[in-house]
Every structure is written in structure tokens, then in C-alpha cells.
Amino acid sequence: MQWLRFAVIVVAAMLLQAGMVDVVAIAGIKFDLLLILLVFFAVYRSAADAIIASFAIGFAADIIGSAIGPQTISFGLFGTLLAYLNGIIAVRRMPYQSLVIAVVSLLAGVLALLLTLFKGLPTPPHAFPVLLGTSLYSAAVGPYLFLPLLWLIDVRAHHFYRR
Amino acid sequence: MRPYAESCVLFSVMARKHIKISARMLFTWFMLGGLILLFAPQNWTNKFQFVFTRVFSWPLSISRAVSLSVRARQMSTDVVSRDDYDRLQNHLANVMQELDQERKKVETLSGLHNRPVLEGAKFVLADIITNSVGGMGKTFIINRGQSDGLAKDQFVLGDNSVIGTVSAVSSRTAEVKLIIDSTSNMAVTIGELNVNRIMEGDGRNSAKVRMLSIKHQVKVGDNVYACKKGGFLDTPFIVGKVAQCKRDDVNPSLWDITVKPACNIDGINGVAVLIMNPQN
Numbered sequence: 047m048q049w050l051r052f053a054v055i056v057v058a059a060m061l062l063q064a065g066m067v068d069v070v071a072i073a074g075i076k077f078d079l080l081l082i083l084l085v086f087f088a089v090y091r092s093a094a095d096a097i098i099a100s101f102a103i104g105f106a107a108d109i110i111g112s113a114i115g116p117q118t119i120s121f122g123l124f125g126t127l128l129a130y131l132n133g134i135i136a137v138r139r140m141p142y143q144s145l146v147i148a149v150v151s152l153l154a155g156v157l158a159l160l161l162t163l164f165k166g167l168p169t170p171p172h173a174f175p176v177l178l179g180t181s182l183y184s185a186a187v188g189p190y191l192f193l194p195l196l197w198l199i200d201v202r203a204h205h206f207y208r209r
Numbered sequence: 210m211r212p213y214a215e216s217c218v219l220f221s222v223m224a225r226k227h228i229k230i231s232a233r234m235l236f237t238w239f240m241l242g243g244l245i246l247l248f249a250p251q252n253w254t255n256k257f258q259f260v261f262t263r264v265f266s267w268p269l270s271i272s273r274a275v276s277l278s279v280r281a282r283q284m285s286t287d288v289v290s291r292d293d294y295d296r297l298q299n300h301l302a303n304v305m306q307e308l309d310q311e312r313k314k315v316e317t318l319s320g321l322h323n324r325p326v327l328e329g330a331k332f333v334l335a336d337i338i339t340n341s342v343g344g345m346g347k348t349f350i351i352n353r354g355q356s357d358g359l360a361k362d363q364f365v366l367g368d369n370s371v372i373g374t375v376s377a378v379s380s381r382t383a384e385v386k387l388i389i390d391s392t393s394n395m396a397v398t399i400g401e402l403n404v405n406r407i408m409e410g411d412g413r414n415s416a417k418v419r420m421l422s423i424k425h426q427v428k429v430g431d432n433v434y435a436c437k438k439g440g441f442l443d444t445p446f447i448v449g450k451v452a453q454c455k456r457d458d459v460n461p462s463l464w465d466i467t468v469k470p471a472c473n474i475d476g477i478n479g480v481a482v483l484i485m486n487p488q489n
Contacts, residue, residue: 057265060261061265061268061269062272064269064339065269065271065272065276068276069275069276069279094232094235097235097236097239098235098239101240101243104243105243108246108257109258109261110258110261112348113251113254114246114249114254115243115244115246115247115248115249115254116247118242118243118247119240119243119244119247122236122239122240122243123240126236161247164247165247165248168391169391170391172412172413
């Protein structure tokens with residue numbers, strides 16, 4: 047994979063997530079660009095690439111988040127799981143991609159919240175309703191962002207294979 | 210990534226030498242790294258966040274400005290006049306409170322020389338680089354730090370009202386925990402009452418004051434002031450207004466008071482950090 051291009055995309059996503067995504071927030075709920083990136087790399091890249099990408103994106107999410115560590119672990123874990131699952135069931139159609147984004151977002155979010163509590167840091171109240179909203183919003187937006195990402199990462203048809 | 214290397218990755222080491230690492234080994238290493246980060250002290254790991262905001266302060270400020278302008282356009286019917294109104298109201302409330310403090314001092318120390326409470330205090334103006342990027346927390350990162358005299362727990366003002374306190378500082382940036390953050394605890398007093406209570410952020414757009422007996426008269430619209438704090442705040446300063454006052458569901462002999470910030474925190478562009486005893 048072209049890691050320089052990957053780094054630029056992740057930094058751009060961090061900057062957008064940190065500010066611009068507020069513009070399209072619905073009732074304070076924003077979609078999660080970094081999580082969409084996580085699912086994209088887990089679905090469209092090889093397992094080894096997906097593992098590196100998942101942990102890197104998790105670390106990026108922590109940097110723009112409240113604590114370092116929880117999302118690195120949760121994104122890394124679920125990104126890796128998804129990369130291996132994708133070897134068994136290829137997620138090609140948009141409805142399935144939406145479903146995968148929603149499920150991964152929920153699971154990774156819950157694990158990150160638990161790890162934040164474990165770290166001894168407080169979690170915001172109403173975290174679960176916000177998480178549910180974020181998952182649904184990300185699921186609705188995510189598959190449409192896959193198309194420009196495919197072009198940016200230059201994934202051709204022969205790169206998308208079942209493992 | 211080459212097509213044949215599905216479950217391993219190649220790393221170039223020293224010119225043409227390559228090391229092949231399996232996917233499982235990669236996962237183990239990264240997970241170990243993640244656990245180290247998780248258990249590392251927060252004041253160490255905060256440095257990653259401060260470095261990011263410092264390096265990307267320019268694009269972060271622009272994206273925040275764009276976000277604010279879009280939001281302002283959406284609420285263009287009252288946003289300008291409302292901000293001005295809130296600012297003047299807050300100023301008036303602070304002046305009245307200050308006057309009251311001075312009057313009390315004059316009463317007790319009549320004849321002795323006295324100085325205004327905020328005389329000599331320094332206001333460090335700061336721009337907001339970004340607001341709480343974490344999504345669910347309520348914090349600001351500002352472009353002033355230790356080198357500008359900032360320290361933990363100093364009060365941060367916006368539109369003449371207290372909006373939070375400094376929660377972490379690096380040399381050039383600082384994190385401001387807003388009064389609406391769910392982990393915020395601030396001693397406050399309500400209106401003319403002579404009792405102090407803790408105000409806690411609710412993690413959304415307001416804060417709560419509990420543990421106040423219903424024998425105290427509280428009404429919607431009463432001003433809420435941050436209490437004096439030695440070395441940080443020498444006079445009560447307005448924080449917000451009572452937006453809702455009802456009996457507590459669990460203990461009906463207590464009030465459950467909802468406090469709205471005295472200014473529109475989302476619309477703030479710059480803040481001032483109050484340094485009561487500046488070094489120079």
C-alpha cells in the first residue's frame with residue numbers, strides 16, 4: 047500500500063473530524079470519518095495492511111479524542127477481526143457495507159468506552175445513545191465515501207480479492 | 210503491498226535488506242503498543258494531542274471558523290444582537306457583584322485603603338484552536354500555554370463570563386475544560402443566596418446544581434456566580450443563569466437546578482484566561 051498517501055488521508059480525516067464535521071451534525075450527532083476509513087481499509091486491503099491501518103487510525107482517533115489508548119486498541123482489534131472476516135465473506139454491496147460500519151462502530155465504541163472507564167477517566171453521560179446515533183449516521187454516509195477513497199488509494203479491481 | 214504477500218508485510222531495513230513480519234506478529238506488537246499507551250499516565254499521553262493541535266493549529270482554526278460561520282448563518286435571525294446582549298448582561302452582572310463585594314469591604318474596613326478586586330489581575334487573550342475533538346467531551350484547546358503564564362485551574366472567561374478552567378497546559382497550548390463538561394466541578398453561588406454549592410456539567414449544553422435545600426428561594430433567571438477561589442478568583446464571577454428549577458426526583462427536599470451558560474459557548478472565537486497574581 048502507498049503509506050504516504052494513507053498518512054495524508056488519515057491526517058485530512060482527523061482535521062475534518064475535528065472541525066468541519068460539526069457543520070453536518072444532526073442534533074449534535076456527527077458521523078465518524080476515521081471509523082469509515084477503518085472499515086474501508088479492512089474491506090479493501092490485505093490483512094497485514096489492514097492491521098497496520100487499523101491501529102494507526104485508532105491512534106489518530108485517540109489524538110483527536112479525550113484519551114490516548116482506548117481507541118487504538120478497539121479500532122485495532124475490530125479492524126483486524128473485520129479484515130479476517132472479510133476473507134470469508136467479502137463485503138461488496140453498499141447495504142452490507144452500511145451494516146458492517148454500524149456494527150463495527152457500535153462494538154468499537156463500546157469497547158473504547160469500557161477501556162476509558164478502565165483507565166480511570168470519566169465517560170460522558172448519554173454516551174450510548176450518542177454512540178448509537180454516530181453508528182447509524184456513519185453507516186448512512188460511509189459507503190458513499192468509499193467511492194472517492196477507492197480512487198484516492200488507487201484500489202483496482204484485481205486488488206480486491208477474497209483471502 | 211504486493212499481491213503475494215497477503216498475510217505478511219515487508220519492511221525495508223538498511224537499503225535493500227527486507228524483514229518479513231507475519232500478520233499475527235504485527236497484531237501482537239501493535240496491541241502491546243496500544244496497551245502501553247492505555248496504561249501510560251495521562252499527562253504524558255496528552256503531549257501527543259498538544260503536538261497535533263500545535264502542528265495543525267492553522268487548518269484546525271480555519272475549520273472551526275468555517276463551522277462557526279455556517280452555524281451563525283443558520284441562526285442569523287438573532288445571533289449578533291443576542292451575543293451583544295448576553296455580553297452586556299454578563300458585564301452588568303459582574304460589575305454589580307463586584308460593587309457588592311466592594312461595598313461589603315468598605316463596610317467592614319471603612320477608612321482603610323482598599324483596591325478593586327481585579328486590579329493587578331492579568332487577562333491573557335487566547336484563540337481557540339479547536340473544540341473538543343473527542344466528540345463527547347466539552348473542552349477547548351487554546352493557543353496560550355505555560356510560557357504565557359497559564360497554569361492548571363485558572364479561570365477562563367468568554368463574553369465576560371466564566372466558561373471553564375484550564376485543565377492541562379503545555380508550553381504553548383492549554384486545554385480548557387468547559388463548565389458543561391461532564392467532569393467539570395465548580396463551586397458556585399446562586400443569586401443573592403449566601404450558600405456555595407458544586408455545579409457539575411451535564412456533558413451536553415448545561416450544568417446542574419444539586420444538594421441545595423428547597424428552603425432556599427431560587428427562581429428561573431437567577432444569576433449563578435463562580436465562587437471566590439484563593440489565587441485564582443478574588444471576586445464571584447458570573448457563570449450562567451438558572452434555566453430550570455424543580456424538585457429533585459430522588460430527594461424532593463432538594464432542588465434540581467439546571468444552569469445555562471451565560472454566553473453562547475459554541476459561538477465563542479476567543480477567550481481570556483484570568484491570572485490573578487501575574488509574575489511579571
